[in-house]
Amino acid sequence: AxxxxxxxPEMSVxxxxxxxxxxxxxxxxxxxxxxxxxxxPSRQMILxxxxxxxxxxxxTENRFSxxxxxxxxxxxxxxxxxxxxxxxxxxxxYRGGGxxxxxxxxxxxxxxxxx
Amino acid sequence: xxxxSQDPRHKITKxxxxxxxxxxxxxxxxxxxxxxxxxxxxxxxxxxxxxxxQLEKSRLLSDRFSAERPKGSxxxxxxxxxxxxxxxxYLCASSLIRGRQETQYxxxxxxxxxx
Numbered sequence: 001a002x003x004x005x006x007x008x009p010e011m012s013v014x015x016x017x018x019x020x021x022x023x024x025x026x027x028x029x030x031x032x033x034x035x036x037x038x039x040x041p042s043r044q045m046i047l048x049x050x051x052x053x054x055x056x057x058x059x060t061e062n063r064f065s066x067x068x069x070x071x072x073x074x075x076x077x078x079x080x081x082x083x084x085x086x087x088x089x090x091x092x093x094y095r096g097g098g099x100x101x102x103x104x105x106x107x108x109x110x111x112x113x114x115x
Numbered sequence: 116x117x118x119x120s121q122d123p124r125h126k127i128t129k130x131x132x133x134x135x136x137x138x139x140x141x142x143x144x145x146x147x148x149x150x151x152x153x154x155x156x157x158x159x160x161x162x163x164x165x166x167x168x169q170l171e172k173s174r175l176l177s178d179r180f181s182a183e184r185p186k187g188s189x190x191x192x193x194x195x196x197x198x199x200x201x202x203x204x205y206l207c208a209s210s211l212i213r214g215r216q217e218t219q220y221x222x223x224x225x226x227x228x229x230x
Contacts, residue, residue: 033217044118044221044223045158045206046221047218047219047220091157095217100171101163101171102148102160102163102171102173103148103158103160103208103219104160105157105158107156108156
């Protein structure tokens with residue numbers, strides 16, 4: 001069975017600085033997708049960034065980028081120029097490329113942004 | 116707003132009562148997912164529909180849980196004879212499958228408290 005591990009329950013970053021959130025996963029599949037979702041307090045989960053395993057190039061979305069290391073099964077999220085609005089719970093998620101389409105989530109990392 | 120909507124947002128019930136939640140997906144999204152999120156954890160998959168067909172159910176979905184998606188539009192999740200362990204946030208997500216591409220968009224959730 002696939003698993004997703006986020007080993008940092010909480011992280012803190014100063015406004016305008018850079019922070020990296022870690023995620024590792026375990027799978028025997030070669031085709032899969034990885035996601036980072038953001039869940040602000042009492043608000044709905046929104047997609048931050050996605051990565052297809054067959055793509056070698058790391059995905060980027062404005063201030064958000066990932067470091068995808070397929071051999072190491074690592075998928076970290078880098079947030080540059082952190083803003084107060086980035087404060088939220090961040091979840092790493094895995095979806096297999098086969099018939100199952102469910103997302104498998106990690107336990108999350110709570111990010112605090114200090115002014 | 117044309118995002119995923121859920122109703123009610125909060126529900127308090129007594130143990131043994133039945134509850135029903137509704138999810139309205141993004142228009143024309145053909146897939147609809149239900150997840151459950153307990154405090155301090157990431158969401159866990161419960162079930163999903165493609166159009167009106169329920170294609171997968173998690174072992175977490177006991178006999179007391181039933182989900183429907185009549186006509187492939189909105190979906191309902193019913194919990195019969197609620198137990199205190201059912202207290203959680205119930206999240207709905209929808210997606211439009213296009214070949215290999217699929218991104219799940221989440222609703223705000225229904226927070227259930229069973230007394």
